[in-house]
Amino acid sequence: xxxxxxxxIEINSIIINRDExxxxxxxxxxxxxxxxxxxxxxxxxPIVVTRELVLVSGERRLEACRRCGWTHISAQYTxxxxxKRLQLLEYEENIRRVDLTADEQCxxxxxxxxxxxxxxxxxxxxxxxxxxxxxxSALSNDLRVAYAHVRGDSQICAAPTMSAKRxxxxxxxxxxxxxxxxxxxxxxxxxxxxxxxxxxxxxYHGPRFNFLHVDFPWGVGADKFGQSSAPVHGDYxxxxxxxDRLCQTLRDNLYRLCEPSAHMIFWFPxxxxxxxxxxxxxxxxxxxxNPVPLIWAKPGEGIIPRPEHDPRQCYExxxxxxxxxxxxxxxxxxxxxxxxxxxxxxxxxxxxxLRHFFRMIVSEHTMMLDPTCGSGSALRAAQSLMARxxxxxxxxxxxxxxxxxxxxxxxxxxxxxxxxxxxxxxxSDG
Numbered sequence: 001x002x003x004x005x006x007x008x009i010e011i012n013s014i015i016i017n018r019d020e021x022x023x024x025x026x027x028x029x030x031x032x033x034x035x036x037x038x039x040x041x042x043x044x045x046p047i048v049v050t051r052e053l054v055l056v057s058g059e060r061r062l063e064a065c066r067r068c069g070w071t072h073i074s075a076q077y078t079x080x081x082x083x084k085r086l087q088l089l090e091y092e093e094n095i096r097r098v099d100l101t102a103d104e105q106c107x108x109x110x111x112x113x114x115x116x117x118x119x120x121x122x123x124x125x126x127x128x129x130x131x132x133x134x135x136x137s138a139l140s141n142d143l144r145v146a147y148a149h150v151r152g153d154s155q156i157c158a159a160p161t162m163s164a165k166r167x168x169x170x171x172x173x174x175x176x177x178x179x180x181x182x183x184x185x186x187x188x189x190x191x192x193x194x195x196x197x198x199x200x201x202x203x204y205h206g207p208r209f210n211f212l213h214v215d216f217p218w219g220v221g222a223d224k225f226g227q228s229s230a231p232v233h234g235d236y237x238x239x240x241x242x243x244d245r246l247c248q249t250l251r252d253n254l255y256r257l258c259e260p261s262a263h264m265i266f267w268f269p270x271x272x273x274x275x276x277x278x279x280x281x282x283x284x285x286x287x288x289x290n291p292v293p294l295i296w297a298k299p300g301e302g303i304i305p306r307p308e309h310d311p312r313q314c315y316e317x318x319x320x321x322x323x324x325x326x327x328x329x330x331x332x333x334x335x336x337x338x339x340x341x342x343x344x345x346x347x348x349x350x351x352x353x354l355r356h357f358f359r360m361i362v363s364e365h366t367m368m369l370d371p372t373c374g375s376g377s378a379l380r381a382a383q384s385l386m387a388r389x390x391x392x393x394x395x396x397x398x399x400x401x402x403x404x405x406x407x408x409x410x411x412x413x414x415x416x417x418x419x420x421x422x423x424x425x426x427x428s429d430g
Contacts, residue, residue: 006046006074011066014047014073015054034064046074048081048089057089088115102162106149109142125284137325140286141166144260173260191379191407194400195393197371198245201253209257209369209391210326211361212264213378215349216246216371218272247279250371254283257369261324263361265294267349270317277319286323293317296353297337316349318357328360341377348374354381362387369393376403383407 043065047058055062056078065073078086100108116123116131129139145165148156159165193200217237250257258264264287268276273293280289296316303313320334338353358381362368366387370378373392382390394400 005080006076008072009049009053009075011062011071011073013053014049014062014075015052016059016062017054031060031064031067034060035067038064039068043074046076048078049075050078084115084119088112088119102160102165103149103157105162106146106165109146110150113143124282125286126281136288137286140284140324141169144169191390192373192376192392192394192400192404194395194397196395197393198249200393201249201257201371204253204256207367207389208259209367210259210262211366211368211382211387212250212258212262212266213354213368213370213382214250214264214372215267215374215378217242218267218269246372251279251283258323259367260286261326263323263326263328264321265318265357265361266321267316267318270313270315273317280319280321283321288322288325290320290322292334294320294357295335296349297335298340299337301340320357320360329363330359332356332360341375349377351377351381351384354378355384358382358385364388373403374399376407379403380407 038061043061045058045061047061048056050056058075062073081089112132113125113128116128120127125140125143126136128143129136132139134142142162145156145162148169149165155168156165159168266276266280277289277291280287294317296318298314298316300312301314333356336353336356338350341348341350354377358378362382362385364386366382366385367389368379368382368387368391370390370392373379373394376392376394379390379392392403394403
């Protein structure tokens, strides 16, 4: 946000117009922390002043430098800034004012966030939260309120304060969850749909989910390896563009699929760690992505890319993500060893391994969606832990049919029954 032209200005000559700025009381602990950072690293971002030395932006930095004993501070003049950058500063200052109405706060917050997105394609809610010194969950809630206001939501617009607007959205979330549960038909047990997630998601208007189990085709060409072990010789398209499109569909439709408080397990090939992590970070400031993955270890199995040079690759990894600060049910080890499963699907994950990780998340309140469920093992694992509802999508009719049989216990009854029995035992032991 800087022009590159900085000027050393005497700190005592800078004018702070309290009547116009109406700033929040500067917090002592924040000033001490910032002063320590400036002592160690220097002043990274200059303050902004007018030619008359009236402070426009950077009061916290100014006061911290004063505490460090500095007599001068690096500054920029407003007439040296790009107009859009200056507009951002004005939005930021407006957001911090105490005399703004709730309506003005909403407009300023949306304008600040959207202008940053225009100027920086990588900008997201996390960065807006950091820029405004808000927690990610608080910023996410405030943006939901602000967008509802600028879109003309009559109830939100009529509420006189930000806290009143937040309460309206909170009551709606509670109502929607109650309605979603009430609308579930216990006599309708269609838990696996033969659907393409890219087509189904934009048209979905049903109850939202609080657990997403995502295991998209990785885009690594597994369909060309000749590994299919399904009895019907089924296969799936594993091109990179398939993975990318599914990710885009997930991001575009999260608001209609996912509760404000939720968990997600997202499986990925380890060589695409940076790309997948960056994608998950773009989902918004209300999602927290644990950088330490969950690991499924497959001792003695896996591939050796170069037998004369490389070790066997015998594990798969998943990111564990949390939305809205939702706590887990219980903590478990982040590594689980289990053999692969053959017979139904060319890349089936064992339900026993999935159930281990699901114990962190799944309870009688869980409503889980698996947008590419394959063999249905994730659905079976969640059901064995007494999830309230599970729903899986599978585009391949043959895979979907086999998954339904396994879920109903028609095929491999011993495995399905054992999963439920073991899940109940784990609950009682836990």
